[in-house]
Amino acid sequence: MPHALFGPEVRLMLEGNHLEEMKVFLGDLHPATIAETLSDELTVEQTWKFLENTGLRNQAAIFEYFPIDWQIRMAEGAGKERMAHLIEKMSHDDRVDLMRRLSPRVVENLLRLVDEADRRDIATLVRQDPETAGGLMTTDYAWLPQNLSATEALERLRVQAPESETIYYIFILDEQRRLLGVLSLRNLILAPRHALVKDLMETQFVSARVEDDKNVAADLIARYDLLALPVVDESGRLVGIVTHDDVIDLVVQEATEDAHKMGGVGPLAENYMEAGFFTVWRKRAFWLSCLFGAELFTFTAMASFDDELKKITVLAFFIPLCISTGGNSGSQAATLITRAMALGQVKVKEWRRILVHELLMGIALGAALGGIGFIRGAMTSEGLREGLPWHTLGWIIASSVMCICIWGTLVGSMLPIVFKRVGVDPGIASSPFVATFVDVTGIVIFFSFAKVFATFPPM
Amino acid sequence: MPHALFGPEVRLMLEGNHLEEMKVFLGDLHPATIAETLSDELTVEQTWKFLENTGLRNQAAIFEYFPIDWQIRMAEGAGKERMAHLIEKMSHDDRVDLMRRLSPRVVENLLRLVDEADRRDIATLVRQDPETAGGLMTTDYAWLPQNLSATEALERLRVQAPESETIYYIFILDEQRRLLGVLSLRNLILAPRHALVKDLMETQFVSARVEDDKNVAADLIARYDLLALPVVDESGRLVGIVTHDDVIDLVVQEATEDAHKMGGVGPLAENYMEAGFFTVWRKRAFWLSCLFGAELFTFTAMASFDDELKKITVLAFFIPLCISTGGNSGSQAATLITRAMALGQVKVKEWRRILVHELLMGIALGAALGGIGFIRGAMTSEGLREGLPWHTLGWIIASSVMCICIWGTLVGSMLPIVFKRVGVDPGIASSPFVATFVDVTGIVIFFSFAKVFATFPPM
Numbered sequence: 022m023p024h025a026l027f028g029p030e031v032r033l034m035l036e037g038n039h040l041e042e043m044k045v046f047l048g049d050l051h052p053a054t055i056a057e058t059l060s061d062e063l064t065v066e067q068t069w070k071f072l073e074n075t076g077l078r079n080q081a082a083i084f085e086y087f088p089i090d091w092q093i094r095m096a097e098g099a100g101k102e103r104m105a106h107l108i109e110k111m112s113h114d115d116r117v118d119l120m121r122r123l124s125p126r127v128v129e130n131l132l133r134l135v136d137e138a139d140r141r142d143i144a145t146l147v148r149q150d151p152e153t154a155g156g157l158m159t160t161d162y163a164w165l166p167q168n169l170s171a172t173e174a175l176e177r178l179r180v181q182a183p184e185s186e187t188i189y190y191i192f193i194l195d196e197q198r199r200l201l202g203v204l205s206l207r208n209l210i211l212a213p214r215h216a217l218v219k220d221l222m223e224t225q226f227v228s229a230r231v232e233d234d235k236n237v238a239a240d241l242i243a244r245y246d247l248l249a250l251p252v253v254d255e256s257g258r259l260v261g262i263v264t265h266d267d268v269i270d271l272v273v274q275e276a277t278e279d280a281h282k283m284g285g286v287g288p289l290a291e292n293y294m295e296a297g298f299f300t301v302w303r304k305r306a307f308w309l310s311c312l313f314g315a316e317l318f319t320f321t322a323m324a325s326f327d328d329e330l331k332k333i334t335v336l337a338f339f340i341p342l343c344i345s346t347g348g349n350s351g352s353q354a355a356t357l358i359t360r361a362m363a364l365g366q367v368k369v370k371e372w373r374r375i376l377v378h379e380l381l382m383g384i385a386l387g388a389a390l391g392g393i394g395f396i397r398g399a400m401t402s403e404g405l406r407e408g409l410p411w412h413t414l415g416w417i418i419a420s421s422v423m424c425i426c427i428w429g430t431l432v433g434s435m436l437p438i439v440f441k442r443v444g445v446d447p448g449i450a451s452s453p454f455v456a457t458f459v460d461v462t463g464i465v466i467f468f469s470f471a472k473v474f475a476t477f478p479p480m
Numbered sequence: 481m482p483h484a485l486f487g488p489e490v491r492l493m494l495e496g497n498h499l500e501e502m503k504v505f506l507g508d509l510h511p512a513t514i515a516e517t518l519s520d521e522l523t524v525e526q527t528w529k530f531l532e533n534t535g536l537r538n539q540a541a542i543f544e545y546f547p548i549d550w551q552i553r554m555a556e557g558a559g560k561e562r563m564a565h566l567i568e569k570m571s572h573d574d575r576v577d578l579m580r581r582l583s584p585r586v587v588e589n590l591l592r593l594v595d596e597a598d599r600r601d602i603a604t605l606v607r608q609d610p611e612t613a614g615g616l617m618t619t620d621y622a623w624l625p626q627n628l629s630a631t632e633a634l635e636r637l638r639v640q641a642p643e644s645e646t647i648y649y650i651f652i653l654d655e656q657r658r659l660l661g662v663l664s665l666r667n668l669i670l671a672p673r674h675a676l677v678k679d680l681m682e683t684q685f686v687s688a689r690v691e692d693d694k695n696v697a698a699d700l701i702a703r704y705d706l707l708a709l710p711v712v713d714e715s716g717r718l719v720g721i722v723t724h725d726d727v728i729d730l731v732v733q734e735a736t737e738d739a740h741k742m743g744g745v746g747p748l749a750e751n752y753m754e755a756g757f758f759t760v761w762r763k764r765a766f767w768l769s770c771l772f773g774a775e776l777f778t779f780t781a782m783a784s785f786d787d788e789l790k791k792i793t794v795l796a797f798f799i800p801l802c803i804s805t806g807g808n809s810g811s812q813a814a815t816l817i818t819r820a821m822a823l824g825q826v827k828v829k830e831w832r833r834i835l836v837h838e839l840l841m842g843i844a845l846g847a848a849l850g851g852i853g854f855i856r857g858a859m860t861s862e863g864l865r866e867g868l869p870w871h872t873l874g875w876i877i878a879s880s881v882m883c884i885c886i887w888g889t890l891v892g893s894m895l896p897i898v899f900k901r902v903g904v905d906p907g908i909a910s911s912p913f914v915a916t917f918v919d920v921t922g923i924v925i926f927f928s929f930a931k932v933f934a935t936f937p938p939m
Binding site: 049050053057094111175177178188193206207208210211225226227242243244245246266267270272273275276277279280281287293297302305306308309310312313314316317320324327331334337338339340341345346348349350352356357360361364366367378381382385386388390393394397401403422453456457460465477 | 503508509510512529574602634637638642665666669684685686702703704705707724725727731734735738757760761764771773775778782789792797798799801803804805808809811816818819823825830840841844845848853860881885912915919
């Protein structure tokens with residue numbers, strides 16, 4: 022029943038010190054529901070008091086579902102010993118995520134109280150680059166040697182189960198902890214009791230290297246519909262596993278980063294409501310100022326067409342139109358290509374095919390917009406008053422809008438490919454920076470056409 | 481070893497008719513790898529011929545990993561009987577996805593050959609709205625009655641396993657198929673052999689209703705780190721499950737749709753490279769024309785400031801700057817708020833708090849940009865030539881940039897909230913439409929300041 026609101030209940034239980042009710046609440050509900058309710062309703066101290074009414078393992082399970090900021094406040098607000106006990110029971114990847122965010126002094130004090138094996142495990146995981154498969158993995162996997170029977174394997178798993186993040190994939194290791202195969206619990210259950218693990222295991226398994234990019238690990242899990250992906254070192258030794266739930270979080274996080282890039286926000290790792298005003302201001306002001314600075318070049322571009330503008334003031338009325346045409350067609354093409362590359366639908370080496378496709382598309386799109394532009398331009402009475410033939414403005418607008426559209430489409434489609442080729446995130450091509458670049462060139466195109474048509478009027 | 485390239489090998493096996501090698505290839509590799517290799521290298525007919533060398537169940541497993549377009553071509557290219565046998569072995573959600581895409585005539589012919597139970601199952605799933613949890617679910621779940629012992633339960637599971645999408649969550653049903661509880665295979669394995677299922681099962685489980693939005697189901701799976709989510713009807717009867725791998729696909733798909741919205745592309749469901757030129761042109765031209773049409777209002781806005789512009793032509797040079805300031809600050813704020821809402825960090829009812837926050841932020845951002853704007857404006861020699869005091873242009877630019885920035889930030893932050901409140905997708909607020917709206921108002925703000933400062937010069 023995760024949809025009900027337990028807030029007021031939780032307060033009443035705590036205020037009335039109803040130990041039995043708290044025990045039932047903590048024992049019956051899903052840890053995620055409990056974590057949400059407690060962190061919404063109670064203070065850090067109250068939460069600790071509430072959690073006392075259940076076992077350490079369940080406390081750890083609930084703790085892992087607190088938002089990371091709340092975890093930090095809980096860790097800093099708790100007695101060191103209490104927190105150290107909890108850490109021993111937490112899943113290995115979640116506790117390392119927390120350690121990375123705590124101050125080094127707090128971590129040092131905590132680790133002194135944690136038992137030797139856990140301390141070593143934390144030290145290993147903390148050392149991993151957070152951008153790699155190693156930074157995503159956990160070390161509490163289930164493993165078995167290869168010479169057991171199915172019955173023996175199940176017996177051994179019963180012992181390991183409470184300590185493992187998942188027992189649905191069992192990793193078969195040799196004496197040097199090299200990964201020999203993967204056995205799903207499903208196949209183990211289905212197998213005859215005396216069958217040997219080494220005959221049951223899948224030896225053609227998918228794995229990632231510890232230094233692989235985290236997105237490579239995520240892609241493998243998504244493509245092969247895995248519950249867990251083994252992570253091995255250069256000698257093929259199993260060092261950890263990445264689980265399916267981490268991939269969902271990663272995909273959501275990447276989507277946010279992509280959106281922020283497109284929206285001209287420096288990646289804001291913090292929660293919107295909890296981030297400090299000044300921090301957010303600094304990041305936002307930085308990006309807006311950069312864009313503003315880049316946009317100043319439009320001034321320079323226009324200053325060189327001062328004479329044309331003085332002669333035909335009505336030209337100024339069409340500036341926003343021309344600029345936005347370039348920006349819109351450019352970001353449309355950039356978005357399409359960036360997403361298609363992210364989904365693996367197009368590859369860098371296909372750039373010629375994309376270039377031809379987008380060139381034709383740009384012409385077809387430009388023709389459509391140019392048509393509308395011609396009508397609007399020809400209908401502009403201000404042109405007549407300034408002594409132009411009725412169709413001149415139409416031709417200026419139509420030809421410049423068409424050219425700008427083709428140009429925007431080409432720039433927008435080729436830049437993500439160029440960025441990817443040189444190892445830069447192609448998502449940046451959808452950002453306002455590219456739009457700004459197309460703005461400046463759009464102005465040059467527009468006024469160049471104006472110059473030509475005003476000097477040599479068609480017909 | 482999914483990283484190696486098997487392409488040439490596959491062709492050689494087929495051309496040489498090396499049955500034994502094909503059998504080994506099909507038996508040893510992951511179905512996803514086989515599917516990728518075959519669909520990349522072979523024709524539809526060749527793929528069918530190749531697949532003959534393995535059992536029907538494995539054929540179905542491989543078939544499910546083909547891209548949907550390839551599945552359609554395979555289905556249309558195959559004999560009806562062969563395809564009907566395959567359908568009986570496919571997982572229930574994947575085969576329904578295929579049925580939805582095949583022509584009704586083909587579906588009818590196929591279903592006639594499929595056995596009664598499968599036919600009824602397909603009919604039920606096809607009827608579900610694809611946007612709901614029901615449209616995402618599969619019906620091949622593992623289930624048990626509640627009065628079994630752990631040993632009996634394991635025995636029953638052994639029989640069900642090959643037919644079920646997952647046996648890691650077992651759903652406990654009563655005689656009316658009402659969902660009583662969920663039992664994880666992990667807990668079943670851990671339990672004493674004579675313990676009863678009804679005492680082992682979790683009765684506080686998370687579930688979705690069949691008519692819930694598919695994103696609700698996805699969110700539940702992500703939030704509670706589930707492998708599978710039960711889907712029930714209005715009487716609490718289990719009708720299907722949604723599995724974790726579908727959620728990853730869904731999240732990726734939603735990210736693409738969001739990006740397309742931000743990039744001003746009508747949602748292009750098709751693969752970039754495979755979509756028809758005309759279809760893509762129509763969608764892209766439609767959006768660009770709409771934006772173009774909306775941008776035409778900038779013309780109207782500017783036409784009413786014709787006199788100011790004639791008097792001080794240099795004003796035109798700053799138009800792109802003012803316009804882009806509004807667009808950039810607006811889309812920055814819209815992106816932040818939209819993502820924060822999507823991640824559940826802010827809620828619609830907090831709009832007052834967001835309004836105050838963004839108002840202050842807009843002022844702080846506007847001050848920064850206004851400062852830069854003043855310097856650039858004051859440095860503009862063209863103003864002096866047109867008879868303005870040196871600082872007038874500075875004041876005009878600074879005050880309008882600041883106002884436009886505040887306005888853009890407010891519009892950008894409030895629109896997603898308003899959209900969400902009235903039931904429209906808040907992602908639209910990050911789209912170029914809002915930028916266009918801010919463009920028009922930006923021009924009005926800019927020229928209004930110009931009018932005031934030119935008429936009543938400061939100092």
